[in-house]
Amino acid sequence: MTAGRPLVIETRGLRKVYGIGRAPLVALQDISFAVEEGSFVSLVGPSGCGKSTLLQMLAGLVPSTAGEVLVDGVAVHQPAPEKISVMFQDATLLPWKRVAENVEFPLEVRGMKVAERRKRAAAMLSLVGLADFAQRYPHELSGGMRQRVSIARALAPDPRIMLMDEPFGALDEQTRIKMGHELLRIWEKTGKTIFFITHSLTEALFLADTVLVMSHRPGQIVGTIKVDLPRPRTYEIIGSAEFGAMRNRIWKLISQDDREVIGEGMAGL
Amino acid sequence: MKSLVLFTQLAFVALVIGLWAIGSWIGAFDPAILPPPANVAIALEGLLRNGDFLAYSLDTITRVVAAFVIGAPIALAAGFVMGENVGVGRSLSTIFNMVLSVPQSIFLPLFVLLFGLGFTQKLIFGITHVFFVVAINAMAAVRQVPHGQVTLARSFGAGRLRVYRSIYLPAMAPQVMTGLRLGIIFDIIGILLAEMYASRTGLGVLLLRWGESYTVDKLMAASVLISAATIAINETMRIWELRVGRWRKVLENR
Numbered sequence: 001m002t003a004g005r006p007l008v009i010e011t012r013g014l015r016k017v018y019g020i021g022r023a024p025l026v027a028l029q030d031i032s033f034a035v036e037e038g039s040f041v042s043l044v045g046p047s048g049c050g051k052s053t054l055l056q057m058l059a060g061l062v063p064s065t066a067g068e069v070l071v072d073g074v075a076v077h078q079p080a081p082e083k084i085s086v087m088f089q090d091a092t093l094l095p096w097k098r099v100a101e102n103v104e105f106p107l108e109v110r111g112m113k114v115a116e117r118r119k120r121a122a123a124m125l126s127l128v129g130l131a132d133f134a135q136r137y138p139h140e141l142s143g144g145m146r147q148r149v150s151i152a153r154a155l156a157p158d159p160r161i162m163l164m165d166e167p168f169g170a171l172d173e174q175t176r177i178k179m180g181h182e183l184l185r186i187w188e189k190t191g192k193t194i195f196f197i198t199h200s201l202t203e204a205l206f207l208a209d210t211v212l213v214m215s216h217r218p219g220q221i222v223g224t225i226k227v228d229l230p231r232p233r234t235y236e237i238i239g240s241a242e243f244g245a246m247r248n249r250i251w252k253l254i255s256q257d258d259r260e261v262i263g264e265g266m267a268g269l
Numbered sequence: 270m271k272s273l274v275l276f277t278q279l280a281f282v283a284l285v286i287g288l289w290a291i292g293s294w295i296g297a298f299d300p301a302i303l304p305p306p307a308n309v310a311i312a313l314e315g316l317l318r319n320g321d322f323l324a325y326s327l328d329t330i331t332r333v334v335a336a337f338v339i340g341a342p343i344a345l346a347a348g349f350v351m352g353e354n355v356g357v358g359r360s361l362s363t364i365f366n367m368v369l370s371v372p373q374s375i376f377l378p379l380f381v382l383l384f385g386l387g388f389t390q391k392l393i394f395g396i397t398h399v400f401f402v403v404a405i406n407a408m409a410a411v412r413q414v415p416h417g418q419v420t421l422a423r424s425f426g427a428g429r430l431r432v433y434r435s436i437y438l439p440a441m442a443p444q445v446m447t448g449l450r451l452g453i454i455f456d457i458i459g460i461l462l463a464e465m466y467a468s469r470t471g472l473g474v475l476l477l478r479w480g481e482s483y484t485v486d487k488l489m490a491a492s493v494l495i496s497a498a499t500i501a502i503n504e505t506m507r508i509w510e511l512r513v514g515r516w517r518k519v520l521e522n523r
Binding site for chain 2: 056082085090
């Protein structure tokens with residue numbers, strides 16, 4: 001990250017507690033971080049650490065128990081689709097709509113005229129390389145293609161921020177790597193701010209400018225890693241000593257946390 | 270392939286009618302109990318010209334339609350509320366499923382005592398036949414709406430109405446159609462049963478009267494006609510059901 005770029009997302013002392021009364025579960029505790037305009041930030045952490053909850057709070061889909069989320073300096077209390085698009089692990093395409101209609105969906109919700117949104121959807125589909133599949137149904141596509149449609153749909157309303165919740169988590173390794181490259185290409189072309197959740201350390205480092213590391217019970221940010229690897233990134237970079245060192249640092253941050261959990265489990269035996 | 274299926278089906282029907290005709294011709298069947306198909310066809314033709322028969326048919330149709338038009342919307346609303354409220358839904362759906370397992374015909378004498386022999390009794394009996402199956406299916410349909418799709422729509426700024434229209438409606442449509450289709454069939458069963466048990470007008474009355482007086486040609490003609498009508502209704506609803514659920518079928522075949 002270069003200094004001086006404005007902050008688009010900022011969280012201050014975010015906290016989420018589920019259930020009230022006798023056994024409240026603290027899902028997230030004191031989450032504070034900032035994301036600069038146009039940057040690519042990854043969030044890694046073990047499953048169940050509250051990554052998705054955090055993302056849904058950033059999207060205004062889930063209220064926080066304490067603390068606040070600021071987007072462009074304004075507190076978020078409900079979805080702000082003109083600024084933010086969300087992508088989920090499951091492509092969540094609507095099975096009764098054709099590919100193009102799925103991409104049009106956010107525009108339809110917004111009330112854009114049919115002709116205009118058709119045009120826009122077509123442009124987005126060619127950006128992700130699926131122009132030929134506009135009239136197909138989601139079930140006719142592979143998993144990777146479905147996620148590309150999901151990217152096109154997220155881009156359609158032209159948001160400045162993309163929140164992505166393990167979007168490639170369900171894909172096979174090869175497709176996942178390809179999708180990573182694809183996403184970087186689109187990011188470089190469009191200049192969006194991307195907040196990307198993953199449980200893959202390699203994926204987080206390969207894609208991001210900054211990696212936020214989360215631990216669980218309760219979920220909190222235990223480290224922030226600046227990734228100063230050159231761009232455009234190539235696959236070979238993953239084998240570099242620099243990359244390995246960073247991955248080890250993240251691993252240490254996460255596994256410290258794991259030891260405690262294993263300890264807890266053993267105590268119960 | 271499709272034409273072969275159709276051919277086989279037609280051939281089967283022709284075979285049954287053929288055996289029936291031959292059996293009657295060689296005297297294997299007592300014409301007082303099973304008249305030859307030609308006689309039934311003539312009786313059918315006569316019924317379609319008979320003003321009284323048509324008036325009675327109209328009575329039955331009116332009852333069936335009225336019970337459906339009143340019962341189905343109430344059932345859809347109840348099923349929707351049960352589907353959206355997990356607590357209420359879970360307790361009520363158990364009761365509804367139990368009610369569905371009870372043959373409702375056993376309550377017919379009670380209905381007659383409570384509501385008499387007229388239109389009201391038939392209407393209420395028909396509504397109870399429509400209600401439970403439509404409500405249970407509507408509830409199941411709501412439960413099937415994928416949570417992820419609702420969250421997705423909300424993230425794009427969809428309000429409650431938009432979520433209902435763009436996510437709930439298409440996701441629920443196939444299962445709701447199944448409920449409505451079964452509902453109208455149960456409705457017809459209920460109304461005809463009520464008419465046969467105790468009524469002054471309606472097709473059920475005629476069926477019973479012709480049965481008791483050995484007027485078998487008319488009895489069979491009316492039975493064939495009613496069967497054809499219910500099959501036509503069921504098939505129409507089923508085609509519609511498949512159409513709104515086309516996307517679901519492809520998912521299953523994957």
